[in-house]
Amino acid sequence: MAQDIASDFAAELVGANAVVSAPAPLLDAEARQLTFVGDTARFAEAFERASLAGAVVLAPLGTELPEGATGSLILVENPRAAFGQAVARHFAPKAAAGVADTARVHPTARVHESAHIGEYTVVREGAVIEAHAEVRDHVVIGRGVVIGEHSLVKSHAVIGEEGFGIEKDADGNNFHVPHIGSVRLGAHTEIGNFTTVCSGTIAPTVVGDYTKIDDHVHIAHNCRIGRNVIITACAEISGSVVIEDEVWIGPNASVIQGLTLGKDSLLGIGAVAVKSVPENEVRVGNPAKRLGDNKK
Known part of the structure; x- marks a missing residue:
């Protein structure tokens, strides 16, 4: 019911308490479908039609x-965020707890009973998969890796194999x-499809709570990534990089x-950082140069 979704956000429901059948884009939304609008002036025609x-x-x-209008409104501060949370809570499929028949989990690994391990995934010695974590298909979880609770590791990711550290012998x-x-x-971390997060040399490579890493990203050995960081597709983070909280890194x-x-900094699409970036600074280009402040 619409009121149930409104109650999730302690929000006001304006209009009928309709049964909600499915989510839909604003341009296509029909009766009893859930949608959102962020800018009612820009999307006035589509909003009125829905x-x-x-x-x-x-x-x-x-x-x-x-x-x-025959529909109803749920009034919230951030409609897009609320829509995403509502879809996750009420409509998105949930992975069943348990280990797929084709997965291989080492006897010394620990998988929480509420976690999900997908088809053909390998979980090596001493790894820990915490409560409600979802590790999808064809994933490699290396020795001693810890996957935090409610985290998602998407298909074909590799977590905890060796980094590329090369030296010369005598x-x-x-x-x-x-x-x-x-x-x-x-x-609550997320690791995208075909992403690699390499093992630390002696201490672990660390990814903080609520950090989201997109598909086809490479995180090298010894990196320390903070909380609520976003790293988008095809980015490359070399060894021993420190990424503080709330940083946003653009594609490529x-x-x-x-x-x-630094905290709250932003690295633009295709930027190449060859010097450390101060807190709250936006840098773009190759080599990356200051464009301005991220948060005013």
Whole structure:
């Protein structure tokens, strides 16, 4: 019911308490479907059409139903965020707890009974999969890796295999430096498809709570990534980089080894960071240069 969704956000329901059948985009929403509008002026025509069709619309505080509307409004501060949370809570499929028949879990690994391990996934020695974590198909979880509670590791990700640390021996030949530090993912983290998070050399590579890492991202050894960070598709984070809380990294951006990206900083699409970035600074380009402040 629409009132149930409104109650989730302690929000006001304006109009009928309709049964909500499914989510839908604003342009396509019909009777009893849930949708949202963030800017009622910009999307006035689509908003009016959905309201007249009988949709349940998550809308900004203070929004009024158009005249003759048969739908209803749920008034919230951030309609897009509320829509995402409502879809996750009421409509998104939930992975069943348990380990798939084709998965291989080492006897010394610990998988919480509420966690999900997908088809053909490998969980190696000493790994820990915490409560309600979802590890999808064809994933490799390396030795000693910790996957925090309510985290999501999408298909074909590799977490905790060796990083690319190369030195020369006495004869001048390349050899691979062992990486035995593993990886620790915090709670509510997300690792995208085909993303790699490499083991630390001695101490673990760390990804903080609520950090979201997109598909096709590479996180090298010894990185320390804070809380609520967003790293988008195809970014490359070199070894021993420190990323503080609330940083946003754009698609195809690269960060050279050993740098620090300060809290609330932003690295733009395709940017190449060759120097550390101060807190709250926006940098773009190759090499990345200051554009301005992120948060005024």
